[in-house]
Amino acid sequence: MSTSALPESAPPTPEGPPSASSRMTPRSILLWTAVALVGALAWGVLALARGEEISAVWLVMAALGSYAIAYRFYARFVARRVLKPDDRRATPAERLEDGVDFQPTDRRVLLGHHFAAIAGAGPLVGPVLAAQMGYLPGTLWIVAGVIFAGAVQDMVVLFLSMRRDGTSLGQMARDEIGRAGGAAALIAVFAIMIILLGVLALVVVNALAHSPWGTFSVAMTIPIALFMGFWLHRIRPGRVVETSLIGVALLLLAIVGGSWVQESSLADTFTLSPTTLVFCLVGYGFVASVLPVWMLLAPRDYLSTFMKIGTIALLAVGVVVAAPVMRADAVSDFASSGAGPVFAGSLFPFLFITIACGALSGFHALVASGTTPKLIQKESQVRMIGYGAMLMESFVAIMALIAAATLEPGLYYAMNAPAGLLGTTAESASHAVAGLGFTISPDQLTQAAKAVEEQTLVARTGGAPTLAVGMSEIFSGVFGGTAMKAFWYHFAIMFEALFILTTVDAGTRVGRFMLQDMLGNVWKPIGRVNWKPGIWLCSGLVVAAWGYFLYTGATDPLGGINQLFPLFGIANQLLAAVALTVCTTVLIKSGRLRWAWVTGIPLTWVVAITFTAGWQKLFSDDPRVGFFAQRERYADGIDAGQVLPPAKTLDDMHTVVTNSTVDGVLIALFLLLVAVVIVNAAVVCVRAVRSPVPLPTTEAPFVESRIDLPEQAAEPLVGARS
Amino acid sequence: MNARHGSLLSTARQWARTVRWYLRELTGEAEYDRYCDRHRRHHPHAPVPSRREYEVLRTHHRENHPQSRCC
Numbered sequence: 001m002s003t004s005a006l007p008e009s010a011p012p013t014p015e016g017p018p019s020a021s022s023r024m025t026p027r028s029i030l031l032w033t034a035v036a037l038v039g040a041l042a043w044g045v046l047a048l049a050r051g052e053e054i055s056a057v058w059l060v061m062a063a064l065g066s067y068a069i070a071y072r073f074y075a076r077f078v079a080r081r082v083l084k085p086d087d088r089r090a091t092p093a094e095r096l097e098d099g100v101d102f103q104p105t106d107r108r109v110l111l112g113h114h115f116a117a118i119a120g121a122g123p124l125v126g127p128v129l130a131a132q133m134g135y136l137p138g139t140l141w142i143v144a145g146v147i148f149a150g151a152v153q154d155m156v157v158l159f160l161s162m163r164r165d166g167t168s169l170g171q172m173a174r175d176e177i178g179r180a181g182g183a184a185a186l187i188a189v190f191a192i193m194i195i196l197l198g199v200l201a202l203v204v205v206n207a208l209a210h211s212p213w214g215t216f217s218v219a220m221t222i223p224i225a226l227f228m229g230f231w232l233h234r235i236r237p238g239r240v241v242e243t244s245l246i247g248v249a250l251l252l253l254a255i256v257g258g259s260w261v262q263e264s265s266l267a268d269t270f271t272l273s274p275t276t277l278v279f280c281l282v283g284y285g286f287v288a289s290v291l292p293v294w295m296l297l298a299p300r301d302y303l304s305t306f307m308k309i310g311t312i313a314l315l316a317v318g319v320v321v322a323a324p325v326m327r328a329d330a331v332s333d334f335a336s337s338g339a340g341p342v343f344a345g346s347l348f349p350f351l352f353i354t355i356a357c358g359a360l361s362g363f364h365a366l367v368a369s370g371t372t373p374k375l376i377q378k379e380s381q382v383r384m385i386g387y388g389a390m391l392m393e394s395f396v397a398i399m400a401l402i403a404a405a406t407l408e409p410g411l412y413y414a415m416n417a418p419a420g421l422l423g424t425t426a427e428s429a430s431h432a433v434a435g436l437g438f439t440i441s442p443d444q445l446t447q448a449a450k451a452v453e454e455q456t457l458v459a460r461t462g463g464a465p466t467l468a469v470g471m472s473e474i475f476s477g478v479f480g481g482t483a484m485k486a487f488w489y490h491f492a493i494m495f496e497a498l499f500i501l502t503t504v505d506a507g508t509r510v511g512r513f514m515l516q517d518m519l520g521n522v523w524k525p526i527g528r529v530n531w532k533p534g535i536w537l538c539s540g541l542v543v544a545a546w547g548y549f550l551y552t553g554a555t556d557p558l559g560g561i562n563q564l565f566p567l568f569g570i571a572n573q574l575l576a577a578v579a580l581t582v583c584t585t586v587l588i589k590s591g592r593l594r595w596a597w598v599t600g601i602p603l604t605w606v607v608a609i610t611f612t613a614g615w616q617k618l619f620s621d622d623p624r625v626g627f628f629a630q631r632e633r634y635a636d637g638i639d640a641g642q643v644l645p646p647a648k649t650l651d652d653m654h655t656v657v658t659n660s661t662v663d664g665v666l667i668a669l670f671l672l673l674v675a676v677v678i679v680n681a682a683v684v685c686v687r688a689v690r691s692p693v694p695l696p697t698t699e700a701p702f703v704e705s706r707i708d709l710p711e712q713a714a715e716p717l718v719g720a721r722s
Numbered sequence: 723m724n725a726r727h728g729s730l731l732s733t734a735r736q737w738a739r740t741v742r743w744y745l746r747e748l749t750g751e752a753e754y755d756r757y758c759d760r761h762r763r764h765h766p767h768a769p770v771p772s773r774r775e776y777e778v779l780r781t782h783h784r785e786n787h788p789q790s791r792c793c
Contacts, residue, residue: 099760100783109747116748122793196793237777240749241742294781301791302749356793363792371789502791509788529786572793 032072039065046136046330053325056402059135060319063143063398067391070147075387078152082587082595083159085379090705092165093375102166104377104707107384113375115389116305117367118154119312121499122357122572123397125203125463128404128470129565130354131412132342133335135328135405137351139398145352145359146394149602153576154364155386156583156599161369162376163699169369172582173677175698176589181680185578188673189366190514192571194542195666196363197507198549199568200500201285202561205277205554206462207493210455212270213258214490215277218497219270220254221300222284228299244302248310251303251498255490262453274554281504282547289508289539297505304502311495315399315471322477324406333437341417341436342461343565344624345616349609353569358397360606362575364390377707403470404463410440411448411457415466418559419459420646429458451482452489461561468492504546511542552659557652558630566617567663573610574674580606585681589688589695607678614671618664627664631657753780 024032042062045054079085096102105113130138161167167175170189174182208215228247232240261270272280288296334340335347343354357363368386376382404412413436414422414429422429426442433440449457452472457465472488480487513529515538520527526534553560580603587596620626623633634656637644647653688695746752754777758770771779 099757101787106747109744112744112748117789118792120791120793193790200793233777233781237774238751238754238780240751241745244749292781293784298781298784304791305748361792363790366790367792503793506788506791510790513788 032069035065035068039069046139050330053327054330055323055325056319056406057323059139059326059398059402063139063395066143066147067395070151071383071387071391074147075151075155075383078155078387078598079380079383082592082598083156083382085159085382086702087378087380087708088705089379090703090707091162091376091379092373092700093377094705094707095700095703096165096374101371102374105375107377107381110372110375110377110381111385111389112309114367114372114385115392116308117371118361118364118389119308119393119396120357120503121200121203121464121496122361122363123393124400124467124496124499126355126357126569127397127401128463128466129342129416129561130351131328131401131404132332132340132416133347133351134331135326135401136330137335137347138355138401141352141355142359142394142397142401145355146390149576149580149605150358150360150364150394151387151390152598152602153360153362153579153583154368154390155382157365157579158368158373158376158386159379159382160583160586162373162379162382165700166371166374167369167698169365169579169582172369172586172698173578176582176586177677177681177684181677184673184676184680185582186514186518188578188670188677189575190511190518191666191670191673192362192575193507193511193514194545195549195564195568195571197285197504197511197546198553199561199564201278201281201504201546201550202553202564203462203464204497204500205274205281205550206460206561207464207468207497208272208277209274210271211493212267213262213453213486214493214497215270215272216261216266217251217254217258217490217494218501220257221251221303221494221498221501222296224250224254225296225299225303228303229295232299233294240302243299244306247299247303248306251307251494255487255494258490259453259486275551278547278551278554281550282543284501285504285508285547286539286543288505289512289543290536293509297509300498300502300505304498307495307498311491312396312399315403315474316395318471318474318478319399319402322474324402324474324477326402326405327408328405328412329409338622338625341413341421341562343562344622345566345613349613349616350566352609353566353573353613355397356569356572356576358394358400360573360576360602361393362572362577362579365575365579378705400467403467403474406473407466407470408440408444410438411445411469412466413438414440414445415457415460415469416463417459418461418562418646420557420559422459424456424458426456426458451485453486454489459559461559463561464493464496467496508539508542508546511545512538515542552655552662555655556659557647557656558659559646563659563663566613567667570610570613570617570667571670573606574670577603577606577610577674578677581678581681585684585688586697588685589697590699591694593689610674611671614667617667627660627667631660631664634660750780 039062042058042065045058046062091104093102093104097104127138127142157169160172164172170182170186173185208218224247228243232238232243236243261267338344338346343350372385376385410433413433417432422432426445430440430442430445445457449455452469468489471492472485475488476482476485512535516527516529516534519538525531526538528534549564553564556563580599583599584596584603587599616625617627621629623630634644634653638650638653638657643650643653647656754773757776761770
């Protein structure tokens with residue numbers, strides 16, 4: 001019996017050759033004109049309305065209209081003219097079908113898989129921080145960035161990897177660019193992953209510090225996942241859907257339970273300082289990465305997927321139904337002055353660094369060259385899976401931006417400026433916010449904290465608490481009213497923490513394998529995947545590496561997010577630069593110089609923003625921006641025996657000096673590695689252009705597909721009609 | 723009235739089936755059925771592994787093929 005048949009499943013509709021269906025019918029011309037008009041109207045309202053309050057629905061319409069047009073026209077153009085997918089050609093999923101790694105999969109199912117793998121906390125956090133520059137620059141970058149850069153990168157990498165039997169980005173860099181470029185790319189990928197895990201874990205620490213409700217409910221996810229793992233492994237093997245539903249129900253119970261714990265004598269047990277939380281997370285990360293996957297990682301992943309899709313759908317409904325009004329400025333003064341408290345630096349390049357996921361995220365290239373290319377059923381589906389999933393992530397980023405920009409600006413700054421600036425009381429925070437040019441009274445600040453049943457909202461940096469307050473406003477406007485605000489706040493915190501912990505689990509494990517692989521070249525035994533001491537050592541090293549950044553972030557006198565988030569953004573965008581370099585090189589090598597601009601322009605842009613930002617982070621004279629200027633200022637202070645605020649002791653001063661040195665050196669290293677990849681690629685491109693015959697590429701040879709002819713197909717499709 | 727009721731019911735049933743299909747495919751729950759089909763075709767005389775045995779194989783594979791989750 002095959003239970004995989006979908007009742008009303010449409011058969012896959014491979015796109016025909018370009019000439020066959022490129023002419024539009026009058027009806028579709030009418031439809032697309034209407035879509036274009038609605039999108040243009042929404043952009044017009046956003047651009048022209050000043051001094052009056054704008055509904056968030058206009059943002060949603062502008063974004064959705066643009067996505068629709070981009071998907072229908074630009075993505076199709078890139079696919080048909082540049083990539084030229086051929087549905088007569090068998091994909092690796094068909095040719096190498098083994099029922100495990102390679103399996104032709106229904107495109108809708110694969111879209112879900114791919115989306116769950118690329119979307120996480122990134123598109124939720126970046127836009128919240130970037131709201132300090134106003135909602136308009138962020139919205140423009142998220143929409144234009146995804147259409148011309150992010151989604152193009154994801155689709156092209158997916159396509160290239162699919163044509164190479166699903167090889168990884170690092171391997172493609174080595175095969176198509178060269179040994180130096182390949183090695184630099186490999187080290188860059190590893191280093192960037194470490195920073196990413198450290199910064200994401202910091203977001204969780206900042207969201208849970210001194211919050212017994214949040215800490216309890218997030219801590220409960222561990223026993224819930226263990227229970228699910230046990231249930232799936234021992235009692236009802238393989239019944240994932242029912243187990244996940246039980247898990248989600250328990251999760252909701254844990255959120256409700258947090259409110260009781262907060263009122264009870266257990267509250268003190270769950271009220272933890274940032275430093276304690278850092279050690280808990282590091283310990284958790286290590287244990288999770290050495291335990292068998294069925295115990296913790298796999299069930300947590302299921303929970304996270306369910307929560308992700310459910311909450312994002314809920315948020316979309318909430319935004320449209322509640323139609324909140326934007327309270328932030330369209331473009332704030334910090335956009336041009338560069339003196340914003342959330343992150344330092346001017347709009348160019350720092351806005352484009354801060355919003356990475358949602359517009360352009362290099363990390364996606366790792367996913368797009370991982371499992372997904374091995375599961376694609378037909379080549380033309382790269383448009384829906386690569387481009388389409390990224391558009392969905394971009395929409396998540398737009399909703400996060402809306403949640404942040406619909407908050408009162410006074411509250412936004414009281415939550416997101418660093419603790420050193422705001423002090424610890426509602427009074428000091430109110431005073432500091434007034435100094436930034438916004439108003440919130442101490443009473444309002446206390447009330448806002450009380451509404452979500454938190455001790456304080458002052459300096460709750462990292463983006464997660466701000467998003468949670470914004471989401472609780474939107475949700476409570478639609479479901480449950482003000483009485484439910486505290487529940488929705490903690491629901492949102494739980495939802496983000498769950499994502500991040502899943503990323504931390506999986507990332508530590510991936511990092512461990514990469515490290516074992518690299519060290520295995522030096523000393524054989526450590527590369528063996530079954531040798532326990534090797535596993536423990538490498539897991540320990542990976543956890544210690546991201547744990548170091550987490551610890552410095554949690555204890556940084558200048559505010560960890562403020563210091564580390566730019567590092568994270570630059571790292572992620574540099575990875576995008578590597579991915580786009582690989583794409584452009586392959587296009588040129590395969591005789592498509594004419595179309596190389598499709599990835600070449602986003603590449604130029606991302607190189608411009610990352611190298612400008614990196615340069616400023618290294619050499620700016622402004623100590624708020626430049627790491628080395630900052631180092632010098634505090635080192636001079638130490639020499640003069642002074643304590644410079646926000647540092648409170650001489651120890652703090654030494655901490656600042658160490659941290660800014662490490663951060664500065666890391667940025668320099670990242671830039672150097674990426675420069676090596678780009679220079680190596682440029683040499684290869686020049687050689688390719690000059691060569692009279694095409695240079696060899698590693699594309700797998702053509703094999704005719706049999707999937708269109710079901711009676712001949714050796715294997716049934718995943719999810720296909722039986 | 724009754725006919726409308728019936729068609730509503732069948733639409734709802736169809737929706738429920740679609741959702742169930744999607745979730746089973748997305749979580750990989752449906753993989754076992756396909757595995758059995760495949761096994762019977764390739765090894766018609768060997769006994770098909772039980773669900774429990776299959777899940778052990780699947781977790782073992784997952785153990786050594788970690789998948790990165792993005793930010």
